[in-house]
Amino acid sequence: MEEKNVFFDRKFVFLSGKGGVGKTTTSSSIAMGLSKRGHKTLLISTDPSHSIGHIFEKEIGPKERQIRENLYGIEINVKEESRKYIDGILKQAKEILSPVILEEVKDQIELAYHSPGAEELALFDVISRFFAVEEKYDNFVFDTAPSGYTLRLLALPKALNNWINRLIKTRINSMKVEYYATRNPDKKLKQKLEEDPVLKILYKRKEQFELARKILLNSEKTLFMFVLNPERLPIEITRDSIKELEENKIKIEALIINKITSDSSPRSEKEAEYIKEIENEFALRRIFKLPLMPEEVHGISSIEKISDILFSQ
Numbered sequence: 001m002e003e004k005n006v007f008f009d010r011k012f013v014f015l016s017g018k019g020g021v022g023k024t025t026t027s028s029s030i031a032m033g034l035s036k037r038g039h040k041t042l043l044i045s046t047d048p049s050h051s052i053g054h055i056f057e058k059e060i061g062p063k064e065r066q067i068r069e070n071l072y073g074i075e076i077n078v079k080e081e082s083r084k085y086i087d088g089i090l091k092q093a094k095e096i097l098s099p100v101i102l103e104e105v106k107d108q109i110e111l112a113y114h115s116p117g118a119e120e121l122a123l124f125d126v127i128s129r130f131f132a133v134e135e136k137y138d139n140f141v142f143d144t145a146p147s148g149y150t151l152r153l154l155a156l157p158k159a160l161n162n163w164i165n166r167l168i169k170t171r172i173n174s175m176k177v178e179y180y181a182t183r184n185p186d187k188k189l190k191q192k193l194e195e196d197p198v199l200k201i202l203y204k205r206k207e208q209f210e211l212a213r214k215i216l217l218n219s220e221k222t223l224f225m226f227v228l229n230p231e232r233l234p235i236e237i238t239r240d241s242i243k244e245l246e247e248n249k250i251k252i253e254a255l256i257i258n259k260i261t262s263d264s265s266p267r268s269e270k271e272a273e274y275i276k277e278i279e280n281e282f283a284l285r286r287i288f289k290l291p292l293m294p295e296e297v298h299g300i301s302s303i304e305k306i307s308d309i310l311f312s313q
C-alpha cells in the first residue's frame with residue numbers, strides 16, 4: 001500500500017479544517033512520514049501560535065531550520081512578513097522618487113497590501129514564494145490557517161487578478177495625467193511607464209498570482225486535504241467548505257478523520273455513525289482515520305506514531 005500513498009507524488013500538500021481539529025498535528029505527521037521515507041520535506045506553519053516548534057520541541061522561526069534528517073520546518077508570521085515586504089518596497093521607492101510622488105505611491109502601495117483582506121493576500125504571498133523554489137524540496141507540507149480563512153484565500157486569485165489589473169490601470173492613468181501636466185518631460189511616457197517602480201511591483205505580483213493559481217489548480221502537483229473530527233458540526237462545515245472550494249476549481253481529494261475514540265462508550269457509537277456518514281457522503285475521496293491518542297501529542301515520538309498510522313492506510 002505504501003507506494004500508493006497519495007502524499008508521495010504531490011509536491012504541495014495543504015491542510016484545511018477549523019481550529020483544533022488537528023491540522024498542525026497531522027501536517028507534522030505527514031511531513032515526518034515523507035522525510036522518514038527519504039523525501040526531503042519542508043513543513044510550513046503559518047499559525048501565529050508557532051505550534052510546530054512546540055510539537056518538535058525545537059526553536060523554529062521564519063528561517064528554514066532542519067528538524068531531523070530530511071525534515072525542515074519554517075514558521076511564518078504572515079502579518080509581520082507582509083509589513084516587512086511593504087517597508088522594503090517603500091524604502092526602494094524612497095530612493096527613486098520625489099517626495100511628492102512618494103506620498104502618492106505610498107498610498108498606492110499601502111492600498112495594494114491592505115485591500116481586500118490584507119492577511120489573505122499576505123498568506124498568498126508566502127505560499128507563492130515556495131512555489132517559486134519548488135526544486136529545493138521533494139515535498140512541501142502546509143499547515144494552513146483555519147478553513148474560512150484559507151477558503152477566502154483560495155477563492156481570491158480570480159478576484160485578485162481583476163483587482164490587480166485595476167490597480168495597474170489606475171497607476172498608468174495617474175502617470176499619464178502627471179506626464180501631460182509636465183511642460184518639458186525628461187523622458188517619453190513609454191519609458192516612464194517602463195521604469196516606474198510601482199508598475200514593476202504590480203506586474204510582478206500579477207505574475208506571482210498567476211503562477212500560484214496555476215499550481216494550486218494543478219492536481220498532479222497539489223493535494224488539498226481536510227481534517228475533521230467525527231462530530232456533527234465539522235461534517236457540515238466540511239461539506240460547505242468542499243462545495244465552495246470546488247466551485248473555485250480546487251478539488252479536495254482526501255479527508256483525515258482525526259481523534260476517533262475507540263472504546264465502546266455512547267460517544268464512540270455516535271462517532272461510528274458520523275464516520276459512516278462521512279464515508280458515504282465523501283465516498284469518492286481518500287479517507288484516512290486517526291485515533292484519539294491516549295497520551296498528549298507532543299514530541300517526535302508521538303508524531304512518529306501518528307505518521308505510521310497515516311502511512312499504513
Ligand SMILES: Nc1ncnc2c1ncn2[C@@H]1O[C@H](COP(=O)(O)OP(=O)(O)O)[C@@H](O)[C@H]1O
Pocket residue numbers: 017018019020021022023024025026051258259260290291292293294295296297298
Ligand atoms: N489524534 C489525536 N489524539 C490526541 N490529541 C490530538 C490528536 N490530534 C490532535 N490532538 C491535540 O489536539 C489539539 C489541537 O490539535 P492541532 O493539531 O493543534 O489542531 P489545529 O492545528 O487544527 O488547530 C492539540 O493539543 C493536539 O495535541
Ligand SMILES: [Mg+2]
Pocket residue numbers: 023024025047051143
Ligand atoms: Mg494549528
